[in-house]
Amino acid sequence: MRVLIVPPLFDEMNRARAMLVAVMRDLAAAGIASVLPDLPGCGESVQDFAAQSLNAWRAATAAAARHFGASHVLALRGGALVAPPALPGWALDPLHGDAVLRPLLRAAAxxxxxxxxxxxxxxxxxxxxAQGLVLGGYRCGAALIAGLQGATMQGEGLRALALADLxxxxxxxxxxxxxxxxxxxAAALAARVAQDLGA
Amino acid sequence: MSETIPASLDTDLRALLADVLGLAPARAAAFTAQTPLFGALPELDSMAVAGLFTALEDRFGFVLEEDEIDGDLLETYGALLSFVACKRGHG
Known part of the structure; x- marks a missing residue:
């Protein structure tokens, strides 16, 4: 069993990062391996953020799942929009694309x-x-913004978890x-994943 | 129009501000109706304002109209509390 973690999008990714690392340590303590790749254009990726789109991120998470032999996926927030569709797993507090865009557009306004x-x-x-826009300090291409509008959670196998569930x-x-x-x-989330996996 | 704002709403709003802005609970508890927010709290920049509006919608179950999205809403703690109470059908 190996869990691919798909982080939230935009600034939430940075804010959730320490928690996700704590989840990975807790999963490891339960004997479950996990991987947390950076999405293309984010973190240590050398790709251009302005060239990204939801489809590019979906292709990247699917490739990462194959590369690492992931059996399950744990997506957070907007990450549920770009999780590999074929894997079972969990989506913590998943967001629609419009909910990802709304605070960014409001801040810009x-x-x-x-x-x-x-x-x-x-x-x-x-x-x-039409032409892309800087949102929350990210240079977003037109494809990313158009794709986020109306986007819904990917993956029929993903079980949505609310914070209250934990x-x-x-x-x-x-x-x-x-x-x-x-x-x-972090401990509650890792415990839930371990419990569902029977580890 | 009555001015009855439930104490629970006041408590919830202080807790939300403390959570979202990372304020010490004692600092949020010390807010008065006249305490200035936007422009006075360094934690509250335009990105934080937008995040706070989203958190308000999630927590209190209303949707903000675009013409309501304004820094004026956050001028003082009292103004914000009155607005939230109004959106919730109190006061």
Whole structure:
């Protein structure tokens, strides 16, 4: 058994990273191997973020699953949109593409307003779909923005887990503006995965 | 229009601000209605504002209209609390 972890998208990826590493350590302690690749254009990937799309990320996670011989997938938040469709597994607090886009577009609209420009969310979305847009500091290509709009969770084998299902105290690390460790959530998530795998 | 804002809503909103912005609970508990938020808390930049709006929608179960998305909403803690109470049908 080997679990491929698909991280959240955009800034949530950074905020969740420490927790995901803690999950991997807890899984290892239960005898379960896991891998956490960077999505193309993210982290230590040398690819250009502006060239990415949901389809490119789906192809990459599917290739990673084959390469590492993953038997299951654990996707978080927006990562559920790009999980390899053929593997069984879990999606923690999965998001629709519109829910990924909304805070990014709102932040861009607030920043535009602060500069004295009147660009609403709808106008920014149209601009992004046509020619790409910087969202949350990421240079998003038109394909990524158009793909996120209306995108839904991939993979019929993914079981959606809500935070409440894990009964872990404390805030979700990906919602925090300042990263903080979430050892209880990591332990609860790893325990749930290990339990479902019968490890 | 009555001004009855449930104490539980006040508690929940302080907890959400502490969670999302990573504030010490004591700091959030010390907010008064006049405590300025946007522009006064270094934690609250435009990305954080957007994240906070999303968290408010998730936590309190309403949807913000685009014309409501404004830094003015976060001018003071009291303004934010009144807005959330109004969206929830109180006050």
């Amino acid at each position: 607030l920043a535009a307003r602060a500069r004295g420009e009147e660009s609403g969310v709808a106008a920014l979305l149209e601009q992004g779909r 009964a872990a105290p404390g805030p979700a690390p990906w919602l925090r503006q300042e990263p903080a460790p979430a050892p209880a959530l």
